[in-house]
Amino acid sequence: MPQGDYIDLHRKRNGYRHDHFERKRKKEAREVHKRSQIAQKTLGIKGKMLTKKRYAEKALMKKTLAMHEESSSRRKVDDDVQEGAVPAYLLDRDATTRAKVLSNTVKQKRKEKAGKWEVPLPKVRPVAEDEMFRVIRSGKRKTKQWKRMITKATFVGPSFTRKPPKYERFIRPSGLRFTKAHVTHPELKCTFNLEIIGVKKNPNGPMYTSLGVITKGTVIEVNVSELGLVTPAGKVVWGKYAQVTNNPENDGCINAVLLV
Amino acid sequence: MVQYNFKKITVVPTGKDFIDIILSRTQRQTPTVVHKGYAISRIRQFYMRKVKYTQQNYHDKLSTIIEEFPRLDDIHPFYGDLLHVLYNKDHYKLALGQINTARNLIGKIAKDYVKLLKYGDSLYRCKSLKVAALGRMCTVIKRVGPSLAYLEQIRQHMARLPSIDPNTRTILICGYPNVGKSSFINKITRADVDVQPYAFTTKSLFVGHTDYKYLRYQVIDTPGILDRPFEDRNIIEMCSITALAHLRAAVLFFLDISGSCGYSIAQQAALFHSIKSLFMNKPLIIVCNKTDLQALEGISEDDKKLVMEMKAEAMKTLIGQGGEPTNDERVLLTMSTLTEEGVIAVKNAACERLLDQRVELKMKSKKLNDCLNRFHVAMPKPRDQKERPPCIPEAVLEAKAKKAEQAAEKQKKLEKDLEDENGGAGVYSASLRKHYILANDEWKEDIMPEILDGHNVYDFVDPDILQRLEELEREEGMRQEQEADDDFEMDGAELTPEEQEALAEIRKKKRLLIQQHRMKKSTAESRPTVPRKFDKDKKYTSERMGRQLSTLGLDPTLAINRARSKSRGRKRERSVDRGDQNGTDDMDVDGNQPNKKLRLRSRSQSRSRSKSRPPYEVVPGEGLKDSAQKKKAVKLAEKSHKKRNKDARKGEADRIDASSIQIGFILHKLYTESCELSYPLLEVALKALKGLYGYRGESYCGLI
Numbered sequence: 001m002p003q004g005d006y007i008d009l010h011r012k013r014n015g016y017r018h019d020h021f022e023r024k025r026k027k028e029a030r031e032v033h034k035r036s037q038i039a040q041k042t043l044g045i046k047g048k049m050l051t052k053k054r055y056a057e058k059a060l061m062k063k064t065l066a067m068h069e070e071s072s073s074r075r076k077v078d079d080d081v082q083e084g085a086v087p088a089y090l091l092d093r094d095a096t097t098r099a100k101v102l103s104n105t106v107k108q109k110r111k112e113k114a115g116k117w118e119v120p121l122p123k124v125r126p127v128a129e130d131e132m133f134r135v136i137r138s139g140k141r142k143t144k145q146w147k148r149m150i151t152k153a154t155f156v157g158p159s160f161t162r163k164p165p166k167y168e169r170f171i172r173p174s175g176l177r178f179t180k181a182h183v184t185h186p187e188l189k190c191t192f193n194l195e196i197i198g199v200k201k202n203p204n205g206p207m208y209t210s211l212g213v214i215t216k217g218t219v220i221e222v223n224v225s226e227l228g229l230v231t232p233a234g235k236v237v238w239g240k241y242a243q244v245t246n247n248p249e250n251d252g253c254i255n256a257v258l259l260v
Numbered sequence: 261m262v263q264y265n266f267k268k269i270t271v272v273p274t275g276k277d278f279i280d281i282i283l284s285r286t287q288r289q290t291p292t293v294v295h296k297g298y299a300i301s302r303i304r305q306f307y308m309r310k311v312k313y314t315q316q317n318y319h320d321k322l323s324t325i326i327e328e329f330p331r332l333d334d335i336h337p338f339y340g341d342l343l344h345v346l347y348n349k350d351h352y353k354l355a356l357g358q359i360n361t362a363r364n365l366i367g368k369i370a371k372d373y374v375k376l377l378k379y380g381d382s383l384y385r386c387k388s389l390k391v392a393a394l395g396r397m398c399t400v401i402k403r404v405g406p407s408l409a410y411l412e413q414i415r416q417h418m419a420r421l422p423s424i425d426p427n428t429r430t431i432l433i434c435g436y437p438n439v440g441k442s443s444f445i446n447k448i449t450r451a452d453v454d455v456q457p458y459a460f461t462t463k464s465l466f467v468g469h470t471d472y473k474y475l476r477y478q479v480i481d482t483p484g485i486l487d488r489p490f491e492d493r494n495i496i497e498m499c500s501i502t503a504l505a506h507l508r509a510a511v512l513f514f515l516d517i518s519g520s521c522g523y524s525i526a527q528q529a530a531l532f533h534s535i536k537s538l539f540m541n542k543p544l545i546i547v548c549n550k551t552d553l554q555a556l557e558g559i560s561e562d563d564k565k566l567v568m569e570m571k572a573e574a575m576k577t578l579i580g581q582g583g584e585p586t587n588d589e590r591v592l593l594t595m596s597t598l599t600e601e602g603v604i605a606v607k608n609a610a611c612e613r614l615l616d617q618r619v620e621l622k623m624k625s626k627k628l629n630d631c632l633n634r635f636h637v638a639m640p641k642p643r644d645q646k647e648r649p650p651c652i653p654e655a656v657l658e659a660k661a662k663k664a665e666q667a668a669e670k671q672k673k674l675e676k677d678l679e680d681e682n683g684g685a686g687v688y689s690a691s692l693r694k695h696y697i698l699a700n701d702e703w704k705e706d707i708m709p710e711i712l713d714g715h716n717v718y719d720f721v722d723p724d725i726l727q728r729l730e731e732l733e734r735e736e737g738m739r740q741e742q743e744a745d746d747d748f749e750m751d752g753a754e755l756t757p758e759e760q761e762a763l764a765e766i767r768k769k770k771r772l773l774i775q776q777h778r779m780k781k782s783t784a785e786s787r788p789t790v791p792r793k794f795d796k797d798k799k800y801t802s803e804r805m806g807r808q809l810s811t812l813g814l815d816p817t818l819a820i821n822r823a824r825s826k827s828r829g830r831k832r833e834r835s836v837d838r839g840d841q842n843g844t845d846d847m848d849v850d851g852n853q854p855n856k857k858l859r860l861r862s863r864s865q866s867r868s869r870s871k872s873r874p875p876y877e878v879v880p881g882e883g884l885k886d887s888a889q890k891k892k893a894v895k896l897a898e899k900s901h902k903k904r905n906k907d908a909r910k911g912e913a914d915r916i917d918a919s920s921i922q923i924g925f926i927l928h929k930l931y932t933e934s935c936e937l938s939y940p941l942l943e944v945a946l947k948a949l950k951g952l953y954g955y956r957g958e959s960y961c962g963l964i
Contacts, residue, residue: 002464046284
């Protein structure tokens with residue numbers, strides 16, 4: 001044993017105290033009561049955290065207990081029901097299902113023509129103009145109020161140059177400009193940090209789309225070359241659409257879901 | 261940073277604990293209350309502060325971790341290699357590198373979010389940004405959690421490494437497993453190393469300390485080394501190889517000539533030859549252990565040849581150092597740790613060799629030359645061929661010769677020599693009883709009982725003890741009587757009336773002095789300490805002295821004259837004039853002598869009559885420089901007495917500039933609107949205006 005292990009060395013040479021094991025046993029038995037006392041006395045945020053931790057422990061313990069109590073005795077097992085199986089009294093409804101199928105295809109064709117795609121967030125809260133823009137006073141006496149500053153996250157392309165400050169109506173502050181988004185693949189369930197190529201559509205209006213404002217529900221185009229996706233034809237896919245799922249101005253980052 | 265005591269590294273918390281600590285700190289140490297009605301800049305500042313505070317704390321704690329762990333390239337190569345052998349340099353560096361990256365990432369996060377917070381326009385938005393910032397910082401730490409756990413493990417192990425100083429005098433013990441290295445170190449130092457019959461009992465380096473010639477030597481015990489190629493060695497063997505490679509120490513190579521360790525002499529010789537490159541420039545001694553089982557002379561011819569080969573190698577190192585090649589006693593030694601014969605000799609030989617080598621090196625080094633330059637023994641230049649030896653008087657020479665004879669006669673063996681021979685201060689304890697004079701010499705080492713048959717032995721040691729007790733008591737009695745005689749009687753029964761009077765006077769005076777002293781002591785803290793010459797209370801005037809002397813019945817004139825002649829300086833002319841002008845002063849006892857203070861006063865008669873002083877005259881005991889300063893001081897004191905104005909009336913500072921247009925506007929508006937208002941309402945408005953704008957308001961009201 002190394003020279004520095006004083007405790008172990010002492011134990012090896014002189015053994016334990018005469019009451020060591022008894023004291024240890026009693027201390028461990030008292031632990032339970034001590035824990036419950038602490039849990040009752042802790043207040044505030046610490047108390048909440050402690051209860052959460054204890055609840056998790058309790059749930060886990062219950063699960064393990066249930067697992068141990070699983071009896072090995074045999075029970076009657078129901079056969080799995082086949083997909084599409086229907087009880088006897090519903091058997092002769094064939095005609096209506098086929099009609100349903102037809103009408104569904106018609107509806108889908110209509111949707112395709114209209115250009116309404118299925119997206120993870122079909123509806124979003126509309127953003128009012130005074131929430132989106134802040135009025136900036138300009139002029140010598142600060143009476144002119146035609147400038148607006150955008151208070152939400154924006155995307156400007158790499159070749160973006162501002163209009164001369166005297167003429168620019170919409171100010172996009174550089175602190176609110178984002179270039180990257182955290183994109184989640186819905187099937188693989190993993191998230192990548194991908195570059196934004198452009199803003200495709202903002203549900204609040206075409207003006208916002210042209211300004212490059214990114215709010216919740218906006219469809220953006222991201223650079224997926226690092227994912228290594230390949231089309232059936234054999235070409236490498238490097239841009240895909242994704243829909244924003246959070247409020248970027250509140251979180252400081254853009255989280256999106258890839259539209260496969 | 262050179263650190264050979266790794267116990268000072270602070271504990272590295274686990275990832276979860278780290279997060280808890282920092283977040284609870286932020287919650288406690290920053291303000292907690294904010295409402296959505298506050299000004300937006302205040303809300304922003306509140307949240308920015310939290311983000312910055314958290315980042316600062318993370319930065320501080322991570323920086324301490326990075327700085328306190330030793331950098332393997334900066335410490336002594338022995339420790340660098342040892343830590344590499346034990347913990348793998350690459351893993352160690354990676355872990356620290358990850359902590360560093362975490363620190364930088366957290367800094368970047370904080371910077372970005374503080375920038376974003378500047379655009380927050382509602383409490384909810386600022387709060388979400390702060391939550392996001394703190395969350396991201398904590399995620400960074402969570403990811404780096406395994407590195408933190410690894411560093412904590414390393415820290416715990418490092419703290420228990422033996423504290424070896426690589427630069428001091430060191431003796432290194434190496435050899436095959438089970439040859440007796442640990443027993444040797446147990447014998448010469450106080451290190452209690454485990455000694456067991458199985459191999460590889462010692463699994464790490466052990467340190468002990470021993471003394472030789474008033475110097476402290478480090479003795480390092482290494483785990484046994486097997487004869488294997490370098491790449492196959494395990495961690496334990498690598499520890500000893502590292503020690504051998506990097507420490508400048510005297511090496512004791514242990515040889516088990518009895519073969520009871522399980523390895524033959526041939527195998528041990530093979531090991532010796534394979535690691536002899538590590539013995540370069542180190543004083544090497546080959547020690548044959550376990551001679552109680554097998555003497556060195558009794559081994560077979562082949563083994564003897566191998567031993568001689570090893571000795572030859574060791575001699576090479578001796579010759580290399582410039583020592584005499586003939587002294588082979590210092591290279592090959594035998595001993596037995598069981599019977600303890602030769603153990604001390606081995607230690608002494610090793611210490612001696614090491615000391616010689618170190619001294620030689622120091623002499624050759626440049627540093628010594630710097631010191632040597634400072635010494636210079638000046639010899640007078642010989643001016644002729646005549647010999648001039650030092651002159652010692654005859655008597656001294658004779659005395660010296662006699663002393664030398666006496667010393668030669670006695671030549672007692674000192675206890676000190678005995679101690680040195682038997683192992684030094686820690687090992688040998690002198691027997692204090694060996695010079696006892698007893699009837700039978702065998703009783704010297706007996707233990708003396710204190711109680712025998714229920715009696716105290718010491719009571720019966722001296723046969724005349726009762727007699728002596730009586731004598732002692734008699735002496736005590738006499739001494740007490742003497743003391744009683746010396747007591748001074750103060751009752752006054754034997755004093756004459758004059759003496760009694762004098763005694764009463766003395767007692768009264770004494771009481772007075774004690775009272776005065778007590779008063780002085782109680783005010784000592786608030787009283788200014790004035791030097792005696794300023795004498796505010798006029799206690800040290802010559803008149804007073806004269807008065808006191810006359811009350812005692814002595815003639816004071818001579819004393820006063822003497823005192824005056826000594827105190828009076830050069831400028832006597834003017835003072836004498838002044839003295840004539842100022843007339844009476846009833847403090848003068850003798851009348852003509854002018855008062856010192858009066859001399860300094862102004863000449864005007866009125867002033868001289870009044871006893872009070874002019875208002876800003878500086879009295880030397882007060883501590884002020886001149887009268888201007890005193891004036892200022894008096895003014896300040898009076899100002900602080902002034903009562904505060906609590907009438908709440910409008911003052912100078914409360915007036916409004918009446919030239920601003922606003923008032924005109926308001927008044928005009930009121931006037932135009934007043935046509936529609938009812939009369940009493942108008943009055944109220946006008947009154948309010950008056951109150952607001954004071955006298956100017958009145959004039960405007962007049963307009964209306």
